[in-house]
Amino acid sequence: MGIADDLMLLVEVIEAGSISAASRKTGIPKSRLSRRIEDLENNLGAHLLKRGPRNISVTEIGLTISKHGLKIRDELQAAKILAQDRHERPSGRLLVSCPIVLTELFLAEFATTFAVHYPDVQLTLDVSKGLFTPDMNHYDIAIQPSQEGLPDSDIVCQKLALAPYVLVAAPTLVDPRNKKLVLSDIENIDAVGWGADGYSSRWKLYGIEGEAELDVRLRFSTNSLKVVHTAALQGLGLARLPIRLCKRDLEAGRLFLPLPDWTPRSVSIYAIYPSRRALTRAGRVFVSELLRYIDDRSEKSVPMVTTQD
Template sequence: MDVLSAMAVFVRVVDLKSFSLAASELGISSSSVSKQISHLEQHVGARLLQRTTRRLSVTEVGAAYHEKCQAILADVDEAENLVSQLQGKPRGLLRINCNMTFGQLLLSKAIPEFMAAYPDVQLEVALDDSDVELLKEGFDLALRIAHPKLPDSSLIARQIASIPLFLCATPSYLAQHGHPQTPEDLRQHNCLVFMLASNTNLWTLTNAEGSQTVQVSGDLKANNSLLVLQAALAHRGVANLASFVIEHYVEEGRLELLLPEFQAEQLSLYAIYPDRKYSPPKVSLFIEFFQGWLENNLQQKLHCQSRA
């Protein structure tokens, strides 16, 4: 029996609380997972898991052993990473978690370029807007647009890009309801709210004279910016969305930027990863690559156009 492999299987079973989920993630059969756990229990001479047809629980010994296994596997990973660093050859599986819309519209375009440049690195990407427990769920890196919440002191958050927001609406909506001339005029408009943005329905606009915060309201609140975008394109109201979400529609003339003398808030993109003595080269390499990719591809044309 390969003890390290069995430890890795045991850790994923405990973290996911499921034999079948661990098997699916590891690409092996559920019977193979069960067999490795049984062999591991025989090896250590103790019951690690309590299994019934309805639930899976960890014994007291199993919980303590799980903690030690995590530490041992992390040490092995760091040792291999150190060798990779010295050889200058990033390799292995890189597991990334990213915001849904940002991943669909931007990360998806960068991934093929990274894979072409670094063929020894395999990628596993999950798009998810919920808070992710990196270590528990086995991710190497998370990309998040928002101020990061880091209850775990073992994590590092590094800001790698700023993403401007812009007020916009369709020409048809504006022809019917008028163009807002001041931030206060937004109170008279149907404002479409993206609930996961830090500003939600309090929109702050800044010009040379200072900042103004306006509480807006409307008939739509959604936790996905693409849903808000589609409502705006259907002439439903005014939206406050990230540049990468609307730039294509502004260029086509389907959306018009509002209050061009004001700058809406900016969002921050963070790379979040575990704080380890030896950061895996594949993680730092991807962060540097993606930061450079964003500098070249996160267009600022809207920023310039809104000041014209």
């Protein structure tokens, strides 16, 4: 036994909350486990745990050192899974979360096809409604859109696609036959608010001239992009929509681009999972094939975009 093994045992003790609980979890006798932690403290020359009559607490240096043990454990688990990949087909449970509109746009087709190709995987697709930040303690993978990126260090992100958005209006709101409009022409125009930005009435737009802000009058608001789409078609106001959601309406003239030189910020689509937990074989195959699926659709000139619905 070496320091690396004892570091992983330190993690087990801290996570379990006591040496007794860690002993039950690992199957290592309590006296031997206690002695291993003491040996680790002696080797490192630092007190890692404060022992009480019923439980333990971790010292500041103990918490810092335990992070190294956590990394060793995660790397060992990842190595075991990698070795298993050479011989095993994807199998086991896989729980994936995804917003509803994104599911309808492309994930439903991909997920059902994946389930057909890998019958040993018990895939559950949890479709969320409205704005949703998944609790990654309950999911193996979450498909998550974001405008700002996902900086959480406890999350691993695989970027899947960039979703361009457009500024649209119904012909009943703004006559498309008018002269080319500029930002000042539609200042304080009726608009459809969206929960993703806190129903803000000041919209940031991007164009060849740089960035600009447009003040609008929110006549109707919702946290669902499907409802934003419906409201735009009804002429309730200017709206920001992903191209894929309104592409056919633009082609048919039910919606148009009043300011074609200005667009809202694009949204990045991520597959995310906790860094604390290595993805199973099924999870890694799911993400890699989903990325390939999206790339294939992009090559066929199908806009791969989604929403935060």
